[in-house]
Amino acid sequence: MSEDISYTAEEISKLLKISKLTVYDLIKKGELPSYRVGKQMRVDASDLNAYKLKSKGVPPQAQSEHPAPAVTSATSVNHGIRPLVITGQDISLDILAKHLEKHAAGVRPLRSHVGSLDSLISMYSGQSDIVSTHLLDGDTGEYNLPYIRKLFVGSSYMVVNLLARSAGLVVAQGNPHNIKGWADLSRSQLRIVNRERGSGARVLLDEQLRLHGIKPNQLHGYDHVLTNHLSVAAKVASGEADIGVGIEKAVSIVGNVEFLPLIQESYDLVVIKKPDNQSWIRSLMAVLHSEDFIQELTAIAGYDLSRTGQILYET
Structure with a gap:
């Protein structure tokens, strides 16, 4: 059924042979009804078909006579999927x-x-x-x-457990501030880079601050928020922050930073x-x-x- 099929902006741009910017413009103007799955916008096949019929001058009352065609594009979702x-x-x-x-x-x-x-x-x-x-x-x-x-x-x-991994603090190469654990976050001169609300890293930080009696407003940069581990590690590597909460993998990718493992987290x-x-x-x-x-x-x-x-x- 066509209502079970949806397209990304990139798929629509290929189907209609227009740019993705044009697709986003149509979505913004309300000509293509859409919804969000995470950070990705999607458009149902029935709505795409209605837009095409409207562009051809088919009046709304007659559009039911023109159902969405079967999907043949390699990038599209097949019927029943x-x-x-x-x-x-x-x-x-x-x-x-x-x-x-x-x-x-x-x-x-x-x-x-x-x-x-x-x-x-x-x-x-x-x-x-x-x-x-x-x-x-x-x-x-x-x-x-x-x-x-x-x-x-x-x-x-x-x-169900997917994996476990070490979480902890990301610090500059050589650990110039001699940071050893969560309690060191109370130092007023440290600049931190944070994660967004609701992320596991943000919850980990907030819980550790609570357990160690450290108020968020004591941390310079607490409101400086990034949305992924790589960005946090990169900000510390560039010298724009002294410390951030992260994982070992991000440190190995970015380089020029060190990782202090402080807890083994269950990723479920x-x-x-x-x-x-x-x-x-x-x-x-x-x-x-x-x-x-x-x-x-x-x-x-x-x-x-x-x-x-x-x-x-x-x-």
Whole structure:
């Protein structure tokens, strides 16, 4: 059915042979109804067909006689294929999406690059299917489950470990300020670069500040917000900040910075259990336990895969 099919701006630009800027202009003017999946705008096939008919001069009352044509473009979603929205920012999720596309019949994985808390909220509102999260509860020292249990009361869901990784502080090469841990954030001369609200890194920082009795307004640059680990590491590498919360992988990519590992975080996946989800959930579990997937993640530094695919909680 055409209402099950949607297009990105790039796909529409290829189909209509116009620039992406023109597509965005049509969306902005309201001529192409759209909706957002993460940072990506999508347009349903039925709305695209209505725009084309309108451009041809077909009156609205006659458009029902011209249904959307079957999809033949190689970049489009086939009939009967439903989108499977996977949220989160780690590269492991891109690899997961690639493997699911090969092995999960009837779905097309789509990536939504949003933080942990926004991911859980998007699932709660029915806008995502597989969400990743790494949220520390400072009182218990436990990752993710305290937040998930509170949000999904009465829901049937499963929490599965994707990987574990070290989180900590990113500092300049040579650690010139001799930073050793979270307590050092109380120093007034340090310049910090922060992450956006709802991200796992932001929650980790805020929890550590609370546990160490440090007020956010004591940190110079607390309101200086970036939206990914690489940007944080790059800002420290450039000398524009002295410290940031990050992960080891980002430091290895950026260079000219050092990483102080302070906590091992659990990076987990959450899925809602419904009858029509069972097929792709089985495919998801098969991928997580597959040798090909594990080997691909093993090649990336900083991942602990000892619990990958382990069900941590299930209702």
